[in-house]
Every structure is written in C-alpha cells, then in structure tokens.
Amino acid sequence: MDEKDENKNELSVDEDAKKQFLEELKNKNMEEKKKLEETKRKEKQEKEEQLKKTKEQEKPEESGQEEEEHLENTKIDNIKEESNKSDTVDEKSSDEKTSDNSSGSKKKKSLVPGNLKSSIIDTAVTAAISLACLYLFDLILRxxxxxxxxxxxxxFIIVFLIVLILYPVIMKSCKLKKTLGEKFSRTSKGED
Structure with a gap:
C-alpha cells in the first residue's frame, strides 16, 4: 500500500504542477493579448496621427493650388471681359447716339460666359438634329x-460629325447669319 500512496502522492503532485503550469500559461496568454491590443491601439493612433498630418500638409498645398487656379481664372475672365468690352464699345457708342443717356440699363453678369453658353446650345442642337436624322434614316431603311x-x-457619331460640320455653315448662310447658340446667348445678355 505504501507504493500506492506514493503513486497517488506523485500523481497529486503532478496534477498540482499541471494546474500551476496551466494557470501560468493562461496568465502569459492574457498578458500577451493585452500587449497585442495595446500595440494595435498604438498603431491605429499613429496611423490616424499620420493621416491628420498628411491632410494638414495637403490642405495648404491644395489651398495654394486653388488660389493659383483662382487667380489664373480671374485673369482669364478679366481678359475675356476686356475683349468683350472692346467689341461692345462700338455697339454701345452707336446705341448711345440714338438713345437717351437717362435709360442707363445695367447688364447682369452671367455665371457662364457667352461663348461657352453658345457652344453648349449649338452642341445640343447639333445632337438633336443628328438624332432626328439618324432615326429618320433608320425608318426609311426599314x-x-x-x-x-x-x-x-x-x-450616331458619324451623323453627329457631319451635322457638326454643316450646321454652322448652313445657319450662317441663312437669314439670321448666326447659329442658334449665338442668337440665344446674345439675347440673354441683352445685346440683340
């Protein structure tokens, strides 16, 4: 029986040692998990800080670029306005001779320049004419x-290119001597 008691004691010692060992492993795992979580948090914070820094650095550069673009756009607008003024000075001088100075009509500045507006209108008209011609041609073929x-x-692209070339030529040879885009962009300004 002594041998059995000794074996039991050894087994109990072994079981106690196993329990202690398992507890130590659990503690180490918990500590490692905490360290990993902390390092992940630190990495996230560092990434966020880097992103903030890069955004802050980009903002002054972008604002500088935006300012340069704004200055260039205003210069271009000023040049266009001067050229438009020189073109309209002759028209105004002839109009002023015939009309009273007391009328003094003020022009409203448009957000879209006249040339751009006339180009957009002419392109839309050209696209509509091309589409109509295309469907008419398809109907005749059918x-x-x-x-x-x-x-x-x-x-459609082929017909659009053909109409795009012929449209201004035909419109300028007609009674109006202007394309529809030129006519509508002028009337919106009050120059017609």
Whole structure:
C-alpha cells in the first residue's frame, strides 16, 4: 500500500504542477493579448496621427493650388471681359447716339460666359438634329429596304460629325447669319 500512496502522492503532485503550469500559461496568454491590443491601439493612433498630418500638409498645398487656379481664372475672365468690352464699345457708342443717356440699363453678369453658353446650345442642337436624322434614316431603311442600322451608336457619331460640320455653315448662310447658340446667348445678355 505504501507504493500506492506514493503513486497517488506523485500523481497529486503532478496534477498540482499541471494546474500551476496551466494557470501560468493562461496568465502569459492574457498578458500577451493585452500587449497585442495595446500595440494595435498604438498603431491605429499613429496611423490616424499620420493621416491628420498628411491632410494638414495637403490642405495648404491644395489651398495654394486653388488660389493659383483662382487667380489664373480671374485673369482669364478679366481678359475675356476686356475683349468683350472692346467689341461692345462700338455697339454701345452707336446705341448711345440714338438713345437717351437717362435709360442707363445695367447688364447682369452671367455665371457662364457667352461663348461657352453658345457652344453648349449649338452642341445640343447639333445632337438633336443628328438624332432626328439618324432615326429618320433608320425608318426609311426599314420601310423601303427592310434593313436597319445595327450599330446605332457608331452611326450616331458619324451623323453627329457631319451635322457638326454643316450646321454652322448652313445657319450662317441663312437669314439670321448666326447659329442658334449665338442668337440665344446674345439675347440673354441683352445685346440683340
């Protein structure tokens, strides 16, 4: 029996040692987890700080670029205004001779320059005419020959380019001597 008691004692010692060892492992794992969490937090904070710093550094550069672009845009606008003024000075001088000085109509400044507005209107008109011609051509092909246009986008581009070239020539040779974009951009300014 002595041997059995000794074996039990050894087993109990071994079990106690195992328990202590497991507890130590758990403690070490917990400590390592805490360290990992802390390092992750620190890394996140450092990344956030770096992002903030880079954003702060980019903001002055962007604002400097924006200021330069704004200055360039204002210079371009001033040059356009001067050229428009020189063009309209002759018209105004002839208008002033015929009209009273007391009328004094003020012009409103447009957010979109006249040339850009006329280009947009002319492009939209050209696109509408091209689309109408394309569908008309497709309808004629379908009714007379039983064929159709397979690539509508490609054909639209071809028709659009043809109309884009012919539209200003035809409009300037007509009674108005202006394209629709030029007419509407002038009337919105009050120069017509």
């Amino acid at each position: 009714l007379l020959f039983g064929c159709y246009i397979a690539d509508m986008k490609g054909m």
